[in-house]
Amino acid sequence: MFQKILIANRGEIALRVLRACKELGIQTVVVHSTADADAMHVRLADESVCIGPPPSRDSYLNVHQIVAACEITGADAVHPGYGFLSENAKFADILAAHNITFIGPTGDHIRVMGDKIEAKRTAKRLGIPVVPGSDGAVTEEKEAKRIAAEIGYPVIIKASAGGGGRGMKVAHTEADLEVALQTARSEAGAAFGDDAVYIEKYLQKPRHIEVQVFGDGFGRGVHFGERDCSLQRRHQKVWEEANSPALNAEERARIGGICAKAIADLGYSGAGTIEFLYENGEFYFIEMNTRLQVEHPVTEAITGIDLVHEQIRVASGGGLSVRQEDIKFNGHAIECRINAEDPRTFTPSPGTITHFHTPGGLGIRVDSGVYSGYKIPPYYDSLIGKLIVHGRNRVECMMRLRRALDEFVVDGIKTTLPLFRDLVGNADIANGDYDIHWLEKYLAKEE
The missing domain is CATH 3.30.1490.20 (ATP-grasp fold, A domain)
Structure with a gap:
């Protein structure tokens, strides 16, 4: 197992990875820009290194500074989170050249799946249905x-x-x-x-279904079920569910089995997500993300398995902790992405949070790195938190989500919370009757 992991990210995902490291007894180092000096993950890490000014290109995308931070602190592995350098093959290669483990797949696999044309060819070769x-x-x-x-x-x-x-x-x-x-x-x-x-x-009314997969790098692969990410605006996910209201157990097992076998045949290592458009009972591959997804908590909620723990275990050479038959799906989970944005125009709303109160109770999880008095910088992604709700079934999950949204308070800035309060009361959403175009049509009607 690793002695010290450097977390090359910021915000809620940096804090999420930091918590997993602490649970595993691994020392943590975080890098940060000058704009993030007061961020929660910086406060809680064992060590922190400032790597540059606010612009991402000068800090979170500065490979040389991150490698230098690893060498200065003695970190033997890097977790990239999502975004920034998480799917940068050159970064993975440079870390390997410095004998630092990249907690993710090989640079070669990142390259193959990062090129949409080559990814489609590879998927076809591996038996994955394509558009x-x-x-x-x-x-x-x-x-x-x-x-x-x-x-x-x-x-x-x-x-x-x-x-x-x-x-x-x-x-x-x-x-x-x-x-x-x-x-x-x-x-x-x-x-x-x-x-x-x-x-x-171009499919007319598809759903966006993605399958969470893991490989051990030695020819073994598993899947952790699917997520429905069909509620999107401008191809950006807003609300995610596991499992999908559109699939039955037979369809879930079929597409999951195809994906797990493909990952095994590819010799893939670590977490990945194979994304599909789904229409009229058919799946069509669109891309593969070679990293942890923003929406991974809904999969954790229904499987009870910590996916970041699994990433670290696989990257350290420990292999997968579970076999396919060990992975069971329990209940239903929904994630709402809380952004610092106007809930109608989606214009970013940076500024100081004057009051921040998160909901609690059974089945409620909030992943966020902000707090009362925190100043949201204008330089980065507007995601400030994720509300994840789990219930024994979708009906209970929706009831719990409605209550949790009513309890969630963020003052001082605009957020997308009002949008989710509207959605949770909508009949189409309650019935799980929506596709990838639904949200934009709904928003257009509201204007």
Whole structure:
């Protein structure tokens, strides 16, 4: 087991990883920018190292400073959390060159799955169902029209190196295709420095289903069930559930088995999430995230297994602590992402939190690194906390969530709490009857 882990992140995920390390008796080091000097994870860590000014490129994305912090403090491993350098293959390679363990997959696996085109090819080879579309990058309009005609309109054009909804355009007719192709390539080049795009069938009313997987790096893999992340705004997840209201036990076992086998065959090490669009009983691979997900707590709630503990165990060479038959699903869990944003316009709302009170009681978990008097800096992601609620079934979970949202108090800034109070009372949400377009249509009606 590791002696000292450096946590290369900030906010609630840094605190989440720190807690897991403390439970395992592992010393912790956190890095931080000058803007985060008073953050909760900095206060609670055994050691902290300031690595630069507020801009991420000068601090949390500064690989050389992070490696130097490891060497100064004697950290023998790095947990990257999510975001920042968590899916940076070069960072994983540099750590390996310095004999520091990256708590995650190999750089090669990050590269393969980080390239959307190569990831789709790999998924297909591993027996994972994929969305009909191009086999690789599409550069010519003539080729794009041919592929679109074969798979049928509407189609979606996506950036190969994309994420967060950037470099994605939908074409409903051949007349739309030229502009969509040019716009997607332009956005992809500006956002990711790579203008390669590919084409897929655009599904009309799919759900976003993702499967939590783990590999031990030695040819063994398991799955921890699925999460439904269909409530999204501009391709950003807002509300997540485990298990999905749309799947039955047979479908869950089928897609979970496919994913676990694929991870084993790949020789993958650590946590990963295989994401799908699901429509009319069929799953279609869209991407794989080679890291811990923001929404991992709902999986922990229904399985009772600490996924960060599992990450650390696997990275240290200890293998998986569970077999597939050991993983049981108990009840239902929902996570709401509490952002420092206007609940209607989603405009960021940095500032000082004058009062912060979290709900409690059976089945309630809040992951947050903020506190009363904390000043939210304007430089980073607006997520300030996650409310995770667990119940014996979805009905109980929804009742408990309604109560927890009523208890949650954040004063001094705007947050998305009012949005969730609206959603929890909506009939479609109560019935689990929604798809990836539902939330944006709901918000449009509210304007």
